[in-house]
Amino acid sequence: MPNIAKGVYIHVPFCRRKCPYCDFYSVVADDETIHNYALALIRNILSFNACGEKVDTVYFGGGTPSLMSPEDVAKILYAVSHTFTLCNNAEITLEANPCTVDLNKLCAFKQAGINRLSFGVQSANNNELSRLGRLHDFSQAELAVINAQNAGFTNISCDLMIGTPNQTLASLKESVHRLASLKIQHISAYMLKIEEGTAYDCDSVRNSVADDDTVSDMYLLMCRELESLGYKQYEISNFAAKGYESRHNLKYWQGTDYIGFGPAAHSFWHGKRFYVPADLKSYLSSSAQITVAEDEAPDPLEEYIMLSLRLCSGLSLKKLSSIGGNPKALLNAAQPFINGGFANVNGDSICLTPNGFLVSNQIILKLIMSQL
Numbered sequence: 001m002p003n004i005a006k007g008v009y010i011h012v013p014f015c016r017r018k019c020p021y022c023d024f025y026s027v028v029a030d031d032e033t034i035h036n037y038a039l040a041l042i043r044n045i046l047s048f049n050a051c052g053e054k055v056d057t058v059y060f061g062g063g064t065p066s067l068m069s070p071e072d073v074a075k076i077l078y079a080v081s082h083t084f085t086l087c088n089n090a091e092i093t094l095e096a097n098p099c100t101v102d103l104n105k106l107c108a109f110k111q112a113g114i115n116r117l118s119f120g121v122q123s124a125n126n127n128e129l130s131r132l133g134r135l136h137d138f139s140q141a142e143l144a145v146i147n148a149q150n151a152g153f154t155n156i157s158c159d160l161m162i163g164t165p166n167q168t169l170a171s172l173k174e175s176v177h178r179l180a181s182l183k184i185q186h187i188s189a190y191m192l193k194i195e196e197g198t199a200y201d202c203d204s205v206r207n208s209v210a211d212d213d214t215v216s217d218m219y220l221l222m223c224r225e226l227e228s229l230g231y232k233q234y235e236i237s238n239f240a241a242k243g244y245e246s247r248h249n250l251k252y253w254q255g256t257d258y259i260g261f262g263p264a265a266h267s268f269w270h271g272k273r274f275y276v277p278a279d280l281k282s283y284l285s286s287s288a289q290i291t292v293a294e295d296e297a298p299d300p301l302e303e304y305i306m307l308s309l310r311l312c313s314g315l316s317l318k319k320l321s322s323i324g325g326n327p328k329a330l331l332n333a334a335q336p337f338i339n340g341g342f343a344n345v346n347g348d349s350i351c352l353t354p355n356g357f358l359v360s361n362q363i364i365l366k367l368i369m370s371q372l
């Protein structure tokens with residue numbers, strides 16, 4: 001894909017405190033370490049041989065990227081624009097925790113070149129936030145969003161979690177409405193998964209979360225409510241006002257190249273998938289980041305089925321055929337799901353419905369099997 005602009009992902013593996021459910025690669029660190037990390041990122045970005053490739057999205061994810069200083073963020077973006085050809089209209093996102101930013105810092109991030117913010121709000125219910133071990137309450141999240149708007153941000157996303165301890169259908173509905181009342185442009189909604197080895201991996205948490213059927217009802221309720229509030233679903237977990245879909249995240253699902261910097265960052269670059277080992281110490285001392293090829297690079301056909309069906313735009317039968325797939329066999333395999341209301345056919349495309357998204361793993365497996 002020579003002319004399609006690519007994406008840059010920058011992992012910031014620091015948090016003020018580790019949330020009990022989280023298994024992302026992040027550690028608690030002081031300001032000096034975070035600054036040294038920014039310098040290591042800059043070295044690594046500048047030493048990357050990008051041959052001036054065009055980039056139109058940059059995404060600072062974490063961890064908690066808002067723990068970095070705006071000055072360091074500006075310098076990292078300068079390094080990105082030096083190594084790559086950064087498009088004028090690039091979408092430049094920074095993930096932020098509500099309690100790590102005030103109006104001054106948000107103005108400085110805007111000045112540094114950030115034009116999209118993604119706040120880890122998770123819930124509008126303070127009891128739920130405290131069970132999640134979050135450092136903010138909802139009034140702090142509201143203030144962070146209002147400050148961001150006053151700083152001039154017009155593209156703001158908030159994360160919401162489903163199936164958290166003690167959450168009910170009513171409290172989820174209230175969270176959805178309170179988030180929407182903040183006039184944000186985008187909402188990402190993730191189901192809580194109890195990951196092995198985290199503090200949440202215990203019976204007391206398992207006993208306080210809703211059962212699978214209720215979590216499914218929560219997901220469907222949330223899809224309906226968000227739709228009625230003007231947030232159109234465009235991916236299994238993502239909803240946006242028209243024109244505010246995350247351009248960076250779309251690259252992951254559309255098979256567009258992106259390059260990751262920082263420990264634990266993944267890349268898909270020139271047809272290869274690789275990652276940076278999750279080792280902060282060695283990253284801090286290296287002059288050029290070491291990458292490791294992914295163990296099992298999936299077959300392009302399998303990968304296309306898996307990724308395209310996450311999107312509401314769905315899978316194109318024409319594209320499937322162009323990469324060696326069998327559209328007829330796929331349509332046959334999809335028929336029971338279409339009849340059952342789990343999938344739809346729109347012209348050349350097959351896409352999953354919200355009910356289908358709830359069982360997407362099983363559907364995708366059947367559709368992949370149809371191509372063997």
Ligand code: SF4
Nearest residue numbers: 015018019022062063
């Ligand atoms: S703030 Fe985010 S990345 Fe950090 S520990 Fe909590 S959930 Fe994980």
